[in-house]
Amino acid sequence: MESKEFLISKDYEGMRLDVFLSSRFEEKSRSYIQGLIKREDVKVNGKLKKSNYRLRHGDIVIFNIPEAVPLDIAGEDIPIEILYEDKDVIVVNKPQGMVVHPAPGNYNGTLVNALLNHCKDLSGINGVTRPGIVHRIDKDTSGILVVAKNDLAHNKLAEQLKNHSMTRIYIALLEGVLKDEEGTIDAPLGRHPVERIKMAVVPNGRNAVTHYRVLKRYPSNTLVECRLETGRTHQIRVHMAHIGHPLVGDPVYGYKKQKFRLKGQMLHAKKLGFIHPSTGEYMEFDTDLPEYFKKILENLEKQLKQ
Structure with missing residues (x-):
């Protein structure tokens, strides 16, 4: 120990x-x-x-x-998109709707279940239910995650998260039209004082910094790129709602009335960069937007031409 x-x-x-x-x-x-x-x-x-x-x-x-606990979560034959894999890491493109790791109410069908079916050698640092999981994205957020296959890789990747040297870039569609071309939201996050299942900007919360820039404006929406300096729970979702522009489709922090039929917030972890734990080489991965995201943008493009 x-x-x-x-x-x-x-x-x-x-x-x-x-x-x-x-x-x-x-x-x-x-x-x-x-x-x-x-x-x-x-x-x-x-x-x-x-x-x-x-x-x-x-x-x-x-x-x-405590010492790492032997893994006993069952592997499941669930298709996953693997962008890269070696003896230390696996980089995956998680679809919208998939939970990252087992938790109360979601013990099956998670990314961890799929990974354990694919390979048995995952880091045990986070215990039985979260093997290999260095960082997470929400169930209804799609995009890139890096998973550790051994404890050494896990520790080195976690250190990069801690010192904010890992590149994490997201694409989000916001409600309303942002005036500024770019900006930084530096607002501490913590549990909502009343609704405990939600996060909120609170005076004594943990440091949270999001950098954003506008990619395109539509009549009632704005497409932005967000770069995380920190990685708090629901950070982009809460920060954007805090400045009056919640994510389209966000069931928790967004508008009650939605104009699109969506299964969750329009947020995609598009780019991830990190220093490889063994080689010391900087690696960066990029993904296309998922189809549901593209279709919404196509509809918004049509509005611009009308």
Whole structure:
């Protein structure tokens, strides 16, 4: 079992214990961290504390990271589009509607189930239900993901996510017409204070930065490219809604009345770049927009010509 020790500086005074550890280990979910705190794998000044403990300047936090758990999620014969694969990584193009990993309510039909049918050697760092999963995209967001096939690759990719050196570019269709050609949204994200299943811009949230630029304007919509500097849950969806331009088709943060028949938000992870964990070579992958996305844009193009 690996142990990490942290001396709390004034910068983190008052922060919740689970939030602090989540910020240190961005590849691990907050619920996973909370589970380890309940399991008594975390101590503050040698004593057990709850997830909501508020840190103090000078506290010493010791985090015992458990060994990887043997995988026991079943593989399923589900077609997946593999863009690249070697002994360390798999780069896939996830379709809209596919959940990335098993979770309550979605134990089958996920990307992880498909990957385990394709190959058995996936990183075990994130435990039984999330083997190889370094980063995630929402069920109804399509596009590129990199998956780790061993723990060394997982750690090196996670470090790139943590230091914001991984290239992640998305294409989104927004409601309304954006005036600015480009911009940056720097607004912290956290759980919505009332609707806990939603994320929101909150004063004490985690740092979140999205850069965007306009690709094309339509009569009532704007096509934009978004580059993630950070990768918080629902980041692009929340940030765009925050500036008054939610994603078309977004059932959570978007308009209640939708003019297109969509299964979810129009958001596609188009480009992904990272340094290969073994070779040190920078690799970048690009994908076409999915067909449903193209059809909506074709309809909008027709409106421009009318």
